[in-house]
Amino acid sequence: MDRVLGSYAGHVYALLRIVAGFLFACHGAQKLFGALGGVDGAGGAPPIASLYGLAGIIEFFGGLLIGLGLFTGWAAFIASGEMAFAYFMAHAPTSVWPVRNGGEPAVLFCFLFLYVAARGSGAFSLDRAFGRRG
Numbered sequence: 001m002d003r004v005l006g007s008y009a010g011h012v013y014a015l016l017r018i019v020a021g022f023l024f025a026c027h028g029a030q031k032l033f034g035a036l037g038g039v040d041g042a043g044g045a046p047p048i049a050s051l052y053g054l055a056g057i058i059e060f061f062g063g064l065l066i067g068l069g070l071f072t073g074w075a076a077f078i079a080s081g082e083m084a085f086a087y088f089m090a091h092a093p094t095s096v097w098p099v100r101n102g103g104e105p106a107v108l109f110c111f112l113f114l115y116v117a118a119r120g121s122g123a124f125s126l127d128r129a130f131g132r133r134g
Contacts, residue, residue: 069125
């Protein structure tokens, strides 16, 4: 079976970029605004001038930019690096295996955004609408 959705690959990629950006922005909203239960489950948010606050800024605004397809390559590259940093700072010290240390989302976001940075914004993006390379 050769690429069942091959003729829709560009649209499926755009959907992947939009959904991943939205989910990443939700993680940032938790950290920055205490939304969706916040980071402590009680709606609290950390100080902006902390690593956690910086992560929230990158996740919220980076997720929005990736989802909208605006400055996509840069936003995705920065988000990928942030997820690699998060994995090695928060997860790897407890175990090298992501399935044991709870780091699967960080690893998945890291490589997903690395792919988005390499591929660009694609269809349904503001980069494309403005005639920019994303």
